[in-house]
Amino acid sequence: xxxxxxYIPGTVEEKWYQLWRSKNYFKSExxxxxxxxxxxxxxxxxxxxxxxxxLNETVQDILVRKARMSGFNACWVxxxxxxxxxxxxxVVDMLKREKGIDKNDLSREEFLKxxxxxxxxxGNIIYNQIEKLGCSVDWDRVSFTMDDHYYKAVIKVFVDLxxxxxxxxxxxxxxxxxxxxxxLSDEEVEYKDVTGKLYYIKYEISINPPxxxxxxxxxxxxxxxxxxxxxxxxxxxxxxxxxxxxxxFAHLKGKKVIVPLINKEVPVIxxxxxxxxxxxxxxxxxxxxxxxxxxxxxxxxxxxIDTLNEDGTLSEAAQIFIGEDRFVARKKIxxxxxxxxxxxxxxxxxxxxxxSQRTNVVAEPKISTQWFxxxxxxxQPALEEVTSGRINIYxxxxxxxxxxxxxxxxxxxxxxxxxxxxxxxPAWYDxxxxxxxxxxxxxxxxxxxxxxxRPLKRDEDVLDTWFSSWLWPIEVFKGITQPNNKDINYYYxxxxxxxxxxxxxxxxxxxxxxxxxxxxxxxxxxxxxTGMVRDKLGRKMSKSLGNSPDLLxxxxxxxxxxxxxxxxxxxxxxxDLLFDESSLEQGKHFNNKLWNALKLMKMWEEKIGVIDDxxxxxxxxxxxxxxxxxxNRLHEVRNEVDTLMNQFRLSEALKTIYSLIWDDFCSWxxxxxxxxxxxxxxxxxxxxxxxxxxxxxxxxxxxxPFITEEIYHLLKERKDDxxxxxxSPVQKAEExxxxxxxxxxxxxxxxxxxxHKNKIKPKDNITLFVETDDETSYQPIRDxxxxxxxxxxxxxxxxxxxxxxxxxTGKEKIYIESETEIDKESQxxxxxxxxxxxxxxxxxxxxxFS
RNA sequence: GGGAGCAUAGCUCAGUUGGUUUAGAGCAUCUGCCUUACAAGCAGAGGGUCCGCGGUUCGAACCCGUGUGCUCCCACCA
Numbered sequence: 001x002x003x004x005x006x007y008i009p010g011t012v013e014e015k016w017y018q019l020w021r022s023k024n025y026f027k028s029e030x031x032x033x034x035x036x037x038x039x040x041x042x043x044x045x046x047x048x049x050x051x052x053x054x055l056n057e058t059v060q061d062i063l064v065r066k067a068r069m070s071g072f073n074a075c076w077v078x079x080x081x082x083x084x085x086x087x088x089x090x091v092v093d094m095l096k097r098e099k100g101i102d103k104n105d106l107s108r109e110e111f112l113k114x115x116x117x118x119x120x121x122x123g124n125i126i127y128n129q130i131e132k133l134g135c136s137v138d139w140d141r142v143s144f145t146m147d148d149h150y151y152k153a154v155i156k157v158f159v160d161l162x163x164x165x166x167x168x169x170x171x172x173x174x175x176x177x178x179x180x181x182x183x184l185s186d187e188e189v190e191y192k193d194v195t196g197k198l199y200y201i202k203y204e205i206s207i208n209p210p211x212x213x214x215x216x217x218x219x220x221x222x223x224x225x226x227x228x229x230x231x232x233x234x235x236x237x238x239x240x241x242x243x244x245x246x247x248x249f250a251h252l253k254g255k256k257v258i259v260p261l262i263n264k265e266v267p268v269i270x271x272x273x274x275x276x277x278x279x280x281x282x283x284x285x286x287x288x289x290x291x292x293x294x295x296x297x298x299x300x301x302x303x304x305i306d307t308l309n310e311d312g313t314l315s316e317a318a319q320i321f322i323g324e325d326r327f328v329a330r331k332k333i334x335x336x337x338x339x340x341x342x343x344x345x346x347x348x349x350x351x352x353x354x355x356s357q358r359t360n361v362v363a364e365p366k367i368s369t370q371w372f373x374x375x376x377x378x379x380q381p382a383l384e385e386v387t388s389g390r391i392n393i394y395x396x397x398x399x400x401x402x403x404x405x406x407x408x409x410x411x412x413x414x415x416x417x418x419x420x421x422x423x424x425x426p427a428w429y430d431x432x433x434x435x436x437x438x439x440x441x442x443x444x445x446x447x448x449x450x451x452x453x454r455p456l457k458r459d460e461d462v463l464d465t466w467f468s469s470w471l472w473p474i475e476v477f478k479g480i481t482q483p484n485n486k487d488i489n490y491y492y493x494x495x496x497x498x499x500x501x502x503x504x505x506x507x508x509x510x511x512x513x514x515x516x517x518x519x520x521x522x523x524x525x526x527x528x529x530t531g532m533v534r535d536k537l538g539r540k541m542s543k544s545l546g547n548s549p550d551l552l553x554x555x556x557x558x559x560x561x562x563x564x565x566x567x568x569x570x571x572x573x574x575x576d577l578l579f580d581e582s583s584l585e586q587g588k589h590f591n592n593k594l595w596n597a598l599k600l601m602k603m604w605e606e607k608i609g610v611i612d613d614x615x616x617x618x619x620x621x622x623x624x625x626x627x628x629x630x631x632n633r634l635h636e637v638r639n640e641v642d643t644l645m646n647q648f649r650l651s652e653a654l655k656t657i658y659s660l661i662w663d664d665f666c667s668w669x670x671x672x673x674x675x676x677x678x679x680x681x682x683x684x685x686x687x688x689x690x691x692x693x694x695x696x697x698x699x700x701x702x703x704x705p706f707i708t709e710e711i712y713h714l715l716k717e718r719k720d721d722x723x724x725x726x727x728s729p730v731q732k733a734e735e736x737x738x739x740x741x742x743x744x745x746x747x748x749x750x751x752x753x754x755x756h757k758n759k760i761k762p763k764d765n766i767t768l769f770v771e772t773d774d775e776t777s778y779q780p781i782r783d784x785x786x787x788x789x790x791x792x793x794x795x796x797x798x799x800x801x802x803x804x805x806x807x808x809t810g811k812e813k814i815y816i817e818s819e820t821e822i823d824k825e826s827q828x829x830x831x832x833x834x835x836x837x838x839x840x841x842x843x844x845x846x847x848x849f850s
Numbered sequence: 851g852g853g854a855g856c857a858u859a860g861c862u863c864a865g866u867u868g869g870u871u872u873a874g875a876g877c878a879u880c881u882g883c884c885u886u887a888c889a890a891g892c893a894g895a896g897g898g899u900c901c902g903c904g905g906u907u908c909g910a911a912c913c914c915g916u917g918u919g920c921u922c923c924c925a926c927c928a
Contacts (some may be wrong), residue, residue: 003887005888006888006890007890076873117910172870191924191925198928225927228928229928230928241928273926273927274927274928275927275928278927278928279927279928280928281928282928283927284928286928290926290928291926292926292927292928293926293928294926295926351928365926395855398855398922399854399923401853401855401923402853402854402923402924405852405853405854405923405924406923406924409924409925501922503925504923532922536861536862538921569876570862570863570876570877575855575856575863576922577862578861578862580861580862580877583862583876583877584878585877585890586876586877586890588890589888589890589891590890591890592888592890592891593887593890593891594890595887595888595890596887596888596890596891597887597888598887599887599888600887600888601887603886603887604887608883614920628863647866651863651864652864655864655875655876656875659875659876665889666888667892670887674887675885732921752893752894753893753894756893756894
């Protein structure tokens with residue numbers, strides 16, 4: 001068979017993925033074996049896989065494949081998330097751009113039709129990418145958070161929590177996204193440091209002018225200065241507030257001030273909340289647009305004047321600049337204040353603003369009636385699962401504290417969204433505003449005896465995406481809609497969750513809550529957080545920077561195995577990963593190394609039994625030594641790799657395997673058993689080499705599934721496939737053999753080095769001292785040395801003699817080049833010490849013939 | 851403001867209870883080699899006040915203290 005010069009991944013990958021799939025290797029059904037279950041963190045249905053997904057998916061596939069080969073019934077559930085706000089934004093945008101349709105002109109049903117069409121059209125992109133990456137997911141279990149049963153489960157959970165009193169509706173200050181025109185949860189707001197401006201505005205003190213007189217123009221006596229970042233909200237002011245201990249404002253007790261531009265009188269109030277030393281020491285109270293002001297407003301029973309519309313423009317309540325965008329209005333108001341001499345100054349101010357995670361616009365604090373989940377009680381069991389160690393988080397130090405802190409201080413979760421794409425809240429209202437909750441309208445009515453047959457109107461809003469994703473590990477097995485079914489009983493709790501640290505609150509914590517609430521059991525035993533993928537300069541990957549590579553292009557260029565290799569080798573557990581294409585290059589080279597080892601083996605295979613006319617091979621003992629050494633090295637590495645993988649140190653596990661294959665197998669073992677030029681390969685030795693190669697391919701397979709399967713089949717004709725080949729039990733390595741092998745490697749390196757540096761001339765005799773009486777123990781070494789270092793003469797002795805002596809120690813080579821005996825005390829001492837350390841070898845270089 | 855993590859070669863990182871490490875790997879750099887599996891390779895080389903300072907110890911990259919720098923998370927200061 002003719003093998004190509006280099007490994008070509010493309011067709012090989014396509015071939016094997018289809019074969020594996022057609023043989024149902026990815027499929028899982030409950031059986032007698034222990035389950036190893038992983039649910040994929042569902043990517044957004046209309047998204048594409050970015051490098052972060054690639055890392056997560058690769059990690060999961062490695063764990064799943066390893067488990068599958070280790071006697072587990074491995075089940076990896078793929079799927080996607082409807083991602084309500086993100087997807088809806090995309091559909092709205094598409095409708096406007098491609099069809100010129102405004103969402104407001106569509107009915108809910110019409111819009112959802114477009115949205116589902118969009119999902120059908122683009123929803124398969126991620127599945128295709130998951131496939132190309134080689135992920136062994138069970139395609140018969142693809143789940144989507146808007147599947148019929150899933151939708152029902154979400155509704156059922158809402159109703160259930162409502163009945164338990166854990167869901168309530170109320171007017172609260174929430175974060176509002178003026179672009180998407182929906183409420184957001186606190187977690188969906190990202191705070192960014194920005195340089196803003198602080199405007200110092202004059203508020204005149206009302207002096208109750210007699211009828212008919214206008215207000216006096218300002219002087220230092222009759223106005224105060226208030227600092228604000230948001231002059232466009234002054235029309236919503238309902239008071240100004242100072243600290244009661246602040247002497248400067250004591251004279252204002254009982255007075256009123258005039259809000260500029262709209263000339264509205266508001267009272268001066270006093271509260272300890274105000275920091276005397278910040279700004280001007282007095283602040284305006286705008287309950288509708290600031291959470292602190294809102295709280296103060298509640299305390300002093302102040303009115304709430306919302307001066308903004310849902311889209312962030314000024315409302316009629318603002319009286320001026322109605323309909324102008326909030327930022328445009330700010331500019332105009334500043335101009336007008338300035339024109340009227342009411343703007344004292346403006347200064348640069350560094351602050352933090354909340355941005356909507358999805359639309360990236362500044363979120364607006366807004367009073368709004370929304371649905372909330374009471375978190376305190378359901379958070380408690382979720383906290384205990386982690387603090388008790390029943391759920392392990394990796395890396396532990398980094399995230400356990402964060403997790404605890406959030407749960408201990410958890411706030412209620414705003415779950416209603418003013419969108420259409422998602423599970424519609426199962427609540428109905430009558431004309432009087434009474435609320436009816438039930439899975440259907442009929443049921444909702446039933447729950448409330450006081451109702452007559454008045455028509456009810458359903459709540460227009462949908463639920464937060466995370467209110468569906470928190471059921472993911474349960475409902476992918478229909479655990480909510482069909483409790484106690486065969487799948488949920490077998491697969492739950494799942495084994496490990498692999499996900500990004502950025503969704504620890506959004507998703508991980510809430511899944512644990514849902515698991516405890518509905519199955520009274522944790523949803524997974526281990527949580528492994530991967531780091532964030534950055535570019536090689538450490539920058540976040542983003543579309544705008546153009547530093548986020550296209551996964552399919554990378555696979556096309558390097559092959560899926562090389563992509564997997566590259567991303568794993570540079571991925572220290574839990575730390576951010578700096579993605580550099582050169583690591584993919586390294587993966588490609590590694591493919592080729594494996595490929596060439598295969599080529600060498602195939603060459604040998606052809607020559608087995610072919611007798612040539614030269615001397616029969618003489619290196620039998622050498623090969624035997626090589627075999628027993630490598631066998632133990634293999635055991636050693638398998639133990640190491642198991643330990644590392646159990647600790648999720650996958651990057652280190654891969655490095656260990658890489659060096660086992662490249663260095664120990666290719667550079668040492670294959671060289672040691674290589675027949676001398678023109679000689680045939682011994683059948684038994686060859687078979688052993690094939691066995692080792694098999695083992696290596698198996699250890700590597702979870703990391704690089706395609707090339708390993710391909711080589712497995714090219715190496716030998718066989719009926720089974722590597723992907724489902726079961727690992728043999730791990731054996732303990734024999735220390736002595738490992739050491740002998742290492743010593744021999746050191747020895748060969750030392751002699752090569754000595755030759756390189758001309759310390760040994762080609763015609764030199766090399767005398768090797770071995771601390772043993774047993775000649776057979778150094779015979780193999782002699783064989784290997786003869787072959788490896790091409791020494792003319794190698795002699796063995798049991799005691800060191802004079803002349804030039806080279807000591808081979810662990811790391812360095814010490815040459816004693818004297819012509820005389822080693823009688824100096826220091827040299828003797830050193831020699832003895834090194835001899836002890838060496839437990840073995842000494843070489844002398846006899847310069848007699850040089 | 852509160853909390854967490856990190857700091858080791860040009861870059862990315864190992865270094866598991868302090869002692870077989872006068873500090874290792876991969877990548878990058880430089881120098882030789884197209885040697886009959888592999889130039890996607892082989893053989894070599896250079897490169898480090900283990901962030902600074904102090905302490906514990908026979909012995910510290912590792913433990914303690916302190917300072918500096920970076921990163922992340924949380925938090926309502928106009």
